[in-house]
Amino acid sequence: MSGSAITRGTEWLSKGGLRPTRQRLALAGLLVGDGQNRHVTAExxxxxxxxxxxxxxxxxxxxxxxxxxxxxxxxxxxVDGSKSYFDTRMDDHPHFYWEDSAELTDAPADQLEISRLPELPQGTELARVDVVIRLRRTV
Structure with a gap:
């Protein structure tokens, strides 16, 4: 792993208040070492x-x-009850889920408009809204 990947990984862990163990540094370097956001599964x-x-x-x-x-x-x-992706991009944004390749990508947030949400049950507050748009390629 490059020195810049280790530096980025170390800084990223520090932002979260996490101790930089060998395993965390290795995974952080893979996740953010090149400065790009990504979607990964554990596998x-x-x-x-x-x-x-x-x-x-x-x-x-x-x-x-x-x-x-x-x-x-x-x-x-x-994405469904059995499939989770982990996203390094932390702002609110929608996703495309490509069913044929099981890939998750960012969707353009500026093109999404949610005009109204249902009334929340009493005693609750909105934590976040996840938008996953499922796609299938046409032949």
Missing amino acids: SLHAASTRSGEGVSLATVYNTLRAFCEAGLMQEVV
Whole structure:
């Protein structure tokens, strides 16, 4: 891993108040080391970790992604009950889910307009609104 990836990863972990363990630094470097936002699954991050020679277990990847989310560094995007993606971009924005390739990408936020939400149940407050637009390529 390059020195700039390690530096970015270390700074990113620091923003979340997380201690930079070897595993966290390795995964942070893969997630934000090039300065780009990305969407990953635990499995895709584990595969990237293995390819990079870091050897982080899948269980550690899952636990680390949860810690990153709890620290406010990432957000989890649930596509269906069994598939979660983790997004390093933290502003509110919609997503495209490509059903044929199981890929999650950002959708243009400036083209989305939500004019009204249902009345919230008493004793609750809005935490966030997730918008996932499912797509299928046409032939």
